[in-house]
Amino acid sequence: MHIYFLQHSPLFGPARMADWLTGLGHSYNHSRLDEGExxxxxxxxxxxxxxDAFSPPDTTLLKRERKLVDRALKSNKPVLGxxxxxxxxxxxxxxxxxxxxxxxxxWQPLTLADDSPFDLPETFEVLLWHRDIFGLPxxxxxxxxxxxxxxxxxxxxxxxxxxxxxxxxxxxxxTAELCDHDLPATSTGRYVQSRDExxxxxxxxxxxxxxxxxxxxxxxDGR
Numbered sequence: 772m773h774i775y776f777l778q779h780s781p782l783f784g785p786a787r788m789a790d791w792l793t794g795l796g797h798s799y800n801h802s803r804l805d806e807g808e809x810x811x812x813x814x815x816x817x818x819x820x821x822x823d824a825f826s827p828p829d830t831t832l833l834k835r836e837r838k839l840v841d842r843a844l845k846s847n848k849p850v851l852g853x854x855x856x857x858x859x860x861x862x863x864x865x866x867x868x869x870x871x872x873x874x875x876x877x878w879q880p881l882t883l884a885d886d887s888p889f890d891l892p893e894t895f896e897v898l899l900w901h902r903d904i905f906g907l908p909x910x911x912x913x914x915x916x917x918x919x920x921x922x923x924x925x926x927x928x929x930x931x932x933x934x935x936x937x938x939x940x941x942x943x944x945x946t947a948e949l950c951d952h953d954l955p956a957t958s959t960g961r962y963v964q965s966r967d968e969x970x971x972x973x974x975x976x977x978x979x980x981x982x983x984x985x986x987x988x989x990x991x992d993g994r
Contacts, residue, residue, distance in 0.1 A: 772991065774799040775816040777836060779824030779855060781805065782949050787940045787980055788820065791987050804828040810839045818849040818991050821856025823900065823938070825953065837863065849991030850932045854901050857924060857934035864908035864927060873919045875899035876954065877964025878975060881923055881937065884913040888926050890985050891915075897923070897937035898969075898979060899962075900949060905934075919962040933990050939983040943976045 774792055776785050778801050785799070792799055800816075802808050805824075809832070821840070827833050840863050843850045852860040858868040881897045883889065899917070907913055907922050914924030914935065924935040941949075950966040 772797045772817040773815075774818045774820060775811050776801045776820045776822060777810060777839075777856065778803050778822050779805050779826075779828060780822075782825075782945070782952055783823040783854070784945070785820070785822070785940065786942050786945050787983055788987070791983065804832050804836065807832070810836050813839060813842045813846065813848070816848070819843050819851070821850070821852040821859055823854030823856060827855070844927075844932060847931070851990055852934045853938060853940070854936060855903070857936060858903055858905050860927075860932060860934045861905035861908055861925075864911065866906040866908040868903055868905045871902055871904045871920070873962050874902040874960050875917065875919045875936075875962040876901075876960075877962065877969050879917040879919065879962060881915050881917050883915040886912055887915055888912045888930060888989075889914055890989060891982060895982060896975060896978065897939065897982075898941055898946065898975070899923075899937055900953075901936050904936075917962075930989050931991070933986065935986070939979045939986060941976070941979070943970060943973050946970065946976070 774797055776799060778784060802810050840859050844863055862868050878896050879899055880894055883891055883893050904920060907925055911925040911927045917923055923937060926933050947970055950969060954966055
C-alpha cells in the first residue's frame with residue numbers, strides 16, 4: 772500500500788506513523804503544502820493521511836486539498852486526519868469547525884465513548900495540540916471526550932475514515948520542538964500546559980506509541 776501524507780508544517784510531520792507504515796511494508800510520500808507543493812492526484816495513492824497545521828494553506832492549495840478529501844471520502848480508499856486534517860474530514864462530512872473556547876495543549880485524560888468503535892482502553896491519556904473544535908458528523912461514531920472537548924475524534928464508513936484531535940504519533944523530540952515554537956511563555960487557558968508539564972514524563976510517549984499501534988491496526992484494514 773502506498774500512502775500520501777499531506778503536510779502543512781515542518782513541525783507536524785508523520786513522526787511515528789512513518790516508522791509504523793514502513794515496518795508493515797507500506798511505502799509513503801509527502802505532499803508539502805507548507806512549501807507550496809500541490810496535493811497529489813487520488814490515483815497516485817492507496818490511502819491519505821492529513822496532518823495537523825498551525826494555519827491553513829493558501830486559498831488555492833486549500834481548495835485543491837478539500838477537493839481531494841471529497842474524492843477520497845467518496846472512494847474506497849482509507850483516510851486518516853489529525854488536528855487540522857481531522858477538521859477537514861469533519862467539514863467534508865457536514866460538521867462545523869470553529870475556534871475552541873478553551874484550547875487544549877498538553878496531556879489530558881480521554882474517556883472512550885460508549886458507542887466508540889475504537890479498540891482502546893476506557894480511559895487513557897493523550898497529547899492534544901489544538902485551538903479548533905468540530906462537531907460529530909452524521910453517521911459517524913465518536914472516539915470519546917476530554918474535560919475540555921466533547922468530540923476528540925470519530926470513525927466513519929466502518930473505520931475506513933478516522934479523524935483524531937489527539938497526536939498519538941508524536942515523539943518527545945517532536946513535541947519539544949512544538950513547545951519551543953508554539954507554546955506561550957505563560958499559560959493562557961485552563962487546558963494549556965507548560966513545557967515542563969508536557970515533557971516531564973517521557974514514558975507518556977511510549978504509552979502513546981502503544982495506543983497508536985492499536986488505532987493503526989484498525990486502519991487501513993478496518994473497513
